[in-house]
Amino acid sequence: xxxxxxxxxxxxxxxxxxxxxxxxxxxxxxxxxxxxxxxxxxxxxxxxxxxxxxxxxxxxxxxxxxxxxxxxxxxxxxxxxxxxxxxxxxxxxxxxxxxxxxxxxxxxxxxxxxxxxxxxxxxxxxxxxxxxxxxxxxxxxxxxxxxxxxxxxxxxxxxxxxxxxxxxxxxxxxxxxxxxxxxxxxxxxxxxxxxxxxxxxxxxxxxxxxxxxxxxxxxxxxxxxxxxxxxxxxxxxxxxxxxxxxxxxxxxxxxxxxxxxxxxxxxxxxxxxxxxxxxxxxxxxxxxxxxxxxxxxxxxxxxxxxxxxxxxxxxxxxxxxxxxxxxxxxxxxxxxxxxxxxxxxxxxxxxxxxxxxxxxxxxxxxxxxxxxxxxxxxxxxxxxxxxxxxxxxxxxxxxxxxxxxxxxxxxxxxxxxxxxxxxxxxxxxxxxxxxxxxxxxxxxxxxxxxxxxxxxxxxxxxxxxxxxxxxxxxxxxxxxxxxxxxxxxxxxxxxxxxxxxxxxxxxxxxxxxxxxxxxxxxxxxxxxxxxxxxxxxxxxxxxxxxxxxxxxxxxxxxxxxxxxxxxxxxxxxxxxxxxxxxxxxxxxxxxxxxxxxxxxx
Amino acid sequence: xxxxxxxxxxxxxxxxxxxxxxxxxxxxxxxxxxxxxxxxxxxxxxxxxxxxxxxxxxxxxxxxxxxxxxxxxxxxxxxxxxxxxxxxxxxxxxxxxxxxxxxxxxxxxxxxxxxxxxxxxxxxxxxxxxxxxxxxxxxxxxxxxxxxxxxxxxxxxxxxxxxxxxxxxxxxxxxxxxxxxxxxxxxxxxxxxxxxxxxxxxxxxxxxxxxxxxxxxxxxxxxxxxxxxxxxxxxxxxxxxxxxxxxxx
Numbered sequence: 086x087x088x089x090x091x092x093x094x095x096x097x098x099x100x101x102x103x104x105x106x107x108x109x110x111x112x113x114x115x116x117x118x119x120x121x122x123x124x125x126x127x128x129x130x131x132x133x134x135x136x137x138x139x140x141x142x143x144x145x146x147x148x149x150x151x152x153x154x155x156x157x158x159x160x161x162x163x164x165x166x167x168x169x170x171x172x173x174x175x176x177x178x179x180x181x182x183x184x185x186x187x188x189x190x191x192x193x194x195x196x197x198x199x200x201x202x203x204x205x206x207x208x209x210x211x212x213x214x215x216x217x218x219x220x221x222x223x224x225x226x227x228x229x230x231x232x233x234x235x236x237x238x239x240x241x242x243x244x245x246x247x248x249x250x251x252x253x254x255x256x257x258x259x260x261x262x263x264x265x266x267x268x269x270x271x272x273x274x275x276x277x278x279x280x281x282x283x284x285x286x287x288x289x290x291x292x293x294x295x296x297x298x299x300x301x302x303x304x305x306x307x308x309x310x311x312x313x314x315x316x317x318x319x320x321x322x323x324x325x326x327x328x329x330x331x332x333x334x335x336x337x338x339x340x341x342x343x344x345x346x347x348x349x350x351x352x353x354x355x356x357x358x359x360x361x362x363x364x365x366x367x368x369x370x371x372x373x374x375x376x377x378x379x380x381x382x383x384x385x386x387x388x389x390x391x392x393x394x395x396x397x398x399x400x401x402x403x404x405x406x407x408x409x410x411x412x413x414x415x416x417x418x419x420x421x422x423x424x425x426x427x428x429x430x431x432x433x434x435x436x437x438x439x440x441x442x443x444x445x446x447x448x449x450x451x452x453x454x455x456x457x458x459x460x461x462x463x464x465x466x467x468x469x470x471x472x473x474x475x476x477x478x479x480x481x482x483x484x485x486x487x488x489x490x491x492x493x494x495x496x497x498x499x500x501x502x503x504x505x506x507x508x509x510x511x512x513x514x515x516x517x518x519x520x521x522x523x524x525x526x527x528x529x530x531x532x533x534x535x536x537x538x539x540x541x542x543x544x545x546x547x548x549x550x551x552x553x554x555x556x557x558x559x560x561x562x563x564x565x566x567x568x569x570x571x572x573x574x575x576x577x578x579x580x581x582x583x584x585x586x587x588x589x590x591x592x593x594x595x596x597x598x599x600x601x602x603x604x605x606x607x608x609x610x611x612x613x614x615x616x617x618x619x620x621x622x623x624x625x626x627x628x629x630x631x632x633x634x635x636x637x638x639x640x641x642x643x644x645x646x647x648x649x650x651x652x653x654x655x656x657x658x659x660x661x662x663x664x665x666x667x668x669x670x671x672x673x674x675x676x677x678x679x680x681x682x683x684x685x686x
Numbered sequence: 687x688x689x690x691x692x693x694x695x696x697x698x699x700x701x702x703x704x705x706x707x708x709x710x711x712x713x714x715x716x717x718x719x720x721x722x723x724x725x726x727x728x729x730x731x732x733x734x735x736x737x738x739x740x741x742x743x744x745x746x747x748x749x750x751x752x753x754x755x756x757x758x759x760x761x762x763x764x765x766x767x768x769x770x771x772x773x774x775x776x777x778x779x780x781x782x783x784x785x786x787x788x789x790x791x792x793x794x795x796x797x798x799x800x801x802x803x804x805x806x807x808x809x810x811x812x813x814x815x816x817x818x819x820x821x822x823x824x825x826x827x828x829x830x831x832x833x834x835x836x837x838x839x840x841x842x843x844x845x846x847x848x849x850x851x852x853x854x855x856x857x858x859x860x861x862x863x864x865x866x867x868x869x870x871x872x873x874x875x876x877x878x879x880x881x882x883x884x885x886x887x888x889x890x891x892x893x894x895x896x897x898x899x900x901x902x903x904x905x906x907x908x909x910x911x912x913x914x915x916x917x918x919x920x921x922x923x924x925x926x927x928x929x930x931x932x933x934x935x
Contacts, residue, residue: 190718208718239718287725288934292889299845323818326788517784518755575815576784578755585755587722670721 134165137172139179143193145215145237145247146186152341152348155276159246160187160237167270167346167370168235168249175230175256181223185215187242193223194238195251196408196615197392197635200225202655205617207238210656210674214239230255231392232268232366232410241279241372244664248272248370253392261388261397261414264361271378271405271427271436273340273371283665286334290577293336296431296456297328321461327521329458330431331574331609332535334665335373337434342374344425344438352447353438359420363440364388366412369405372664375430375611375638377404377537380423380440381451385413387545391634394553403545404430404534406613408636408662411545415440422448430536430611432456457536459609465523465642508605508644509567513583520573523607526644529626534611534640547623547632556622556630558650562601566592570606570614570639570661570671578669579608579661585670592659594651596679603646606639613638613662616675618653636662651677726752727934732764732882734930736898743768745898745928751782758782760792760813765800774859775800778809778825789814796827802868805829811837818842834862836875846883851892855880860903874903884932892932900924 148161162168173179185191192214194206204225208214215221230253237247250268275282285292298319306315322329347353357363365385369376379385379402386397389412403411405427417423422441429435432453439447510522530548537544572579579585594600602621604614614621615636623632624646639645660672730748747764760782765775780794789812796807811825820842827835841855860875877900884894902922 192718214718240720284725288727289889295848297845297848299847301847320818326815326817326819517786517790520787573787576755585721586719668719668721672719672721 134163134169135172136169139173139177141171141179141181143168143181143183144186145183145191145193148246150246150274152274152343153276157276159274160191160242161246162193162249165249165346166246167272168247170250170252170268171235173227173251173253175227175253178224178226182220183215183223184220185217188217190214190216190239191242191247192221192237192239193235193247194617195223195225195233195235197233197410198225198227198251199229199618199620199653202618202653202657205655205657207617207658210658227253229253229392231389231394232368232412233392234270234368234370234408234410236370238658240668241283241664243370244273244275244279244282244372246272246274250366250368250370252366260394261364262362263364263414265355265357265363266366267355267363268345268366268368269355269425269438270345270368270370271374271376272343272346272369273335273374273429274343275335275339275341277339279372279664282335282339283668286577286665290334290574291328291331293334293338293433294328294330294431295336295338296330296332296433298330298458318461325521326575327464327609328574329460330456332431332457332459332611333374333429333433334577334610334663336431337429340374340429340434342371342376342427342429342434342436344427344436347438349435349437349450354444354446355438355440356442356444357417357440358442359417361416363415363417364412365415365425366410367403367405368410369407371407373407375404375406375613376427376436377402377430378425378427379403379542380415380425381448382419382421382423383415383417383440385415387550388412388414390550390552390632391636393633395632396551396553398545398549399543400545400549401542402537402540404537404638406611406636406638406662407664408613408615409634409638410636422446424448424450426451428453430534432536454536454540459535459641462527463535463641464521464609465526508569510569510607511582511584513580514569514571514607516583518573518576518578518580518585519571519583519607520575521607521609522569523605523642523644526605527640527642528644530623530631530645532640532643534638547638548625550632552622552631552633556648557620557633558599558622558648558652560599560650562599562648564598565601565603567603567605568673570604570608570612572608572610572666572671574609579666579671580669581671581673586672586674587670589673591656591674591676594649594675594677596651596654596677598651600649600651601646602649603644604637604639605644606641609641610663610666611638611640612666612671614660615662616649616659617657618655618675618677619649619651619657621647621649623647653677654679722754724752724754726750729932729934731932732880732930733932734894734896734928736926736928738924738926745930753782756784758790760794774798780809780811782813785812786814788816792825798868802865802870805865805868807835816840829863832862833865836860849886851884851886853880853882853884853894853896855882871903876903877901880928882928882930882932890934894930894932896928896930898926898928900926 143162147158150157150159159166183193192206192208203211204223205211233251235249236243250270341348345353384399386399388397391410420442422439425438427436531546533544533546568581571583613636620633621637625631654677657675659675660667728750732747734745736743744767749762751758751760753759760780762778776796776798778796780792782790782792784790791812793810796809798805807827807829809825809827813823816822820840823839825837837859839857844852857878858875861872864872879899882894882896884892886892
C-alpha cells in the first residue's frame with residue numbers, strides 16, 4: 086500500500102518489461118528442462134519453464150520481483166514465478182524432492198490430485214511441513230489426467246508467488262487434438278505484505294473496496310426508479326448493515342493481476358497460426374480473486390473442468406474462482422491478435438494476455454465493466470427486513486423485484502421451480518460470528534452469478550457442464566452432511582456453521598461411505614470450496630450427477646450439493662480457497678477412517 | 687491532574703501499539719494457520735482545532751484496541767487543550783466482548799482529568815452497529831458515593847464520493863450529581879453534535895472540516911445551583927468551526 090501517489094494505471098497494469106529480476110533462484114537438475122531460452126524480464130512469462138519426467142527437484146526460495154515499480158521479494162520455485170510447469174504422464178509414479186530454502190516452514194500441495202494423505206502437503210494434517218533447509222520427498226502414483234496446479238499451503242506463501250501449473254497427459258492420448266497448448270495461470274500480486282493485508286481486513290473489512298455506493302449512485306437510482314423505490318432499497322441494505330458492492334475482500338486497490346506471471350502491460354503472448362486449434366488451460370492461482378474471462382472475437386469451447394473432461398460447450402465468457410481450472414479450445418480464423426481479458430469479479434482490475442500470429446502484436450483491450458451490485462435475491466433470506474413481520478417481509482421481497490439492482494434477474498433459480506428443502510442452521514451459526522443467514526436459499530446450477538446475468542454474452546454456468554462418463558461411484562448417498570458457509574463481513578470472521586477452525590471438531594467420515602454434502606452459503610460472498618483427497622461430484626437440482634470438481638463455487642444465498650466417496654483414509658483439509666477466508670478459519674479437518682457409522686457432532 | 691489522563695492514554699496506547707507490532711503473525715510452526723491471532727488498531731477519530739470567533743481550542747477523541755475476534759482490550763480517550771474551564775478529559779479502559787451479531791458488551795473503568803480533581807468511575811456498556819450503519823456506544827458509569835453518569839455516542843459515515851465522507855456525530859453526557867469542582871452540572875444531558883466532512887487521502891489519513899455544536903445543560907443540583915461562571919454551570923451553547931485530521935494505524 087502507500088501506492089496512492091503512484092499513477093493508477095501504472096500500478097494496476099504493472100510495469101512493462103522487467104517483471105522478474107532473475108538470478109536469485111537456481112535451476113536444479115533432475116527434471117528435463119525444456120523451457121528453451123533462459124527467459125528475461127517480460128519474456129519470462131512467454132516461455133515458462135517446463136519440467137517433465139518422473140523425478141523433479143524443486144527448490145523454494147525468495148525471488149526479487151518488480152511488478153509495479155517497487156522492488157519486492159516473492160516466494161518462488163526454482164527461481165520462477167509462477168513456479169515451473171510440471172508435465173506428468175497418467176500411470177507414472179512421480180517423485181518430487183522439494184527443498185525449502187526459506188527462513189520459515191514451507192509446503193507444496195498438489196491441488197486436485199488424488200493421492201495418499203501424507204503426500205497432500207498440508208502442514209499439520211499431512212505432514213509437519215518442510216523446515217528451513219530441509220527436503221521433503223513426495224512420491225505418488227498419477228492416476229488421473231488433465232490440468233491441475235500446485236501451491237504452498239503454508240500461511241500466505243501462495244499470495245507471494247508459490248503457485249504453478251501441472252499438466253498430466255492421458256494414458257490413451259488426448260481426447261481433443263490441438264496444435265498449440267498453453268497454460269494460462271491467473272493470479273493476484275500485491276506489493277503489500279499479506280500479513281498486513283490480513284490485519285487490515287481485521288481492522289477495516291471494506292478497506293479495499295473502492296466501489297461503494299455514494300450519493301451519486303443514490304441520485305442515479307432515484308432518477309431511474311423514483312425516490313420511494315430507491316429509498317426502500319437503500320433503506321433495506323442499511324437496516325441489514327450489508328453492502329451490496331462487497332464482492333471481493335481484496336481488490337485491484339492493492340492487487341496487480343497477473344497472467345502467467347505477466348502484468349497487463351507486459352502482455353503475455355501465446356503464438357498461433359491462423360486456423361490452428363489452441364488449447365488454453367486456465368488456472369486460477371490467485372489468493373482472493375474471481376475472474377470473468379473472455380477472448381473478444383473468439384468462442385471458447387470448454388472441454389474440461391478441474392481436469393475432468395466434460396461434454397464440450399461453447400461459451401463467450403466464464404467465471405473462474407480461486408483454485409478452479411477450465412480447459413478451453415479456441416480456433417482463430419483470422420491473422421490477427423486476440424486479447425485474453427480476465428476482469429476481477431468486482432471490476433477493480435484485470436489480467437490480460439494476447440494470442441497473436443507474431444510477437445509484439447496486440448488487440449484492443451476491452452474497457453472494464455461497471456462494478457455489479459448484489460441483489461436482495463442473492464441474499465436469499467426469508468426475512469430480508471429482519472425487523473419486519475413475515476408478511477411484510479414477503480411483500481417487501483415482491484416489491485424488491487422492481488428495485489434498483491433487483492431487476493435483470495433472468496431465470497433466477499430457486500425463486501420458483503425447485504424449492505430447496507428446509508435449511509438447518511446450527512446454533513453457532515446463529516451466534517455473534519455470523520452476520521446473516523440464508524433461510525430461503527436458491528437451488529439449481531443455471532445462474533452464472535452476480536455481474537454476469539443478462540450481459541448479452543453466452544456465459545458459462547455449472548449447469549452447462551456435464552462430466553463425461555458419469556459419477557465415479559454409482560451408489561446413492563448413505564448420509565447427508567449439511568454445512569453452512571458463514572461469516573461476518575464487518576468483523577471479518579469466516580467459518581463453517583459459525584465455528585472457525587480453531588473452535589471446531591474434525592468432520593469424521595467412515596471409510597468407504599458415500600456422502601451427500603449440502604453446502605448452504607449464508608454469506609454475501611462467493612466462496613470456492615475445496616475438499617482435499619476426494620472428488621466433489623456436484624448434483625443438479627434433482628440430485629442427479631452433473632459435474633466432478635475439486636473446487637466448487639457456491640454463490641451467495643445458494644444451496645449446492647455434491648457427493649463424496651470417502652475412499653481416502655487419513656486427515657484432509659476442507660476449506661474455502663480464498664486465502665484470507667481460510668486463514669480466518671473457514672477451514673475444517675476431515676478424518677476418513679474405518680469404524681462404525683459416524684455420528685454428526 | 688490534566689496530565690494524568692494524557693499520560694494514562696499514552697501508556698495504554700503504547701501497550702496496544704506494542705501488541706500490534708508483535709501480533710498478527712503465524713506462531714504455530716506446524717499448522718501454519720492461525721485463525722485465533724490478535725490484532726490491534728489505534729484510531730484517532732478527531733484531532734482538531736476549534737474556533738468560535740473568540741477563542742481557539744484543540745480537541746482529541748480516539749480509541750485503541752488489541753485482541754482477538756471475540757475479546758478485545760479497548761482504550762478510549764477524549765479531551766481538549768488548552769484546558770478550558772469545562773474540559774471533559776477522560777480515558778477509559780474497557781474489556782470488549784462480542785455478544786450478539788451487531789453488539790459487544792464492554793466493562794471497565796474510566797478516569798476523568800482536566801478542569802478539576804481527578805475522578806474514577808466503573809463503566810459498563812455496549813458498543814455496536816445499529817441499523818442504518820450507526821456506530822453506537824452506550825455506557826453507564828458508577829462513581830463514588832452513588833453518583834451515576836451515562837454517555838451515548840452515535841455516528842455514521844455518509845459517502846459522497848469514494849473518498850469524500852460526511853460524518854454526523856452526536857454525543858450525550860448526563861450526570862446524576864453536579865460536581866462543582868469539575869464545573870459539571872447534573873440532570874439534563876450535555877450535547878455534543880458534530881458534522882465533519884473528511885477526505886480520505888488514504889483510508890488511514892483523512893483531513894476534515896466541520897462544525898461542532900455543544901450545549902451544556904448546566905442544570906446544577908444541590909448548592910451548586912445558579913453559581914455559574916464562565917462556561918461553568920450556567921446553560922451554554924457554543925457553535926464552533928473546526929479543522930482536523932482523522933488517522934489510524
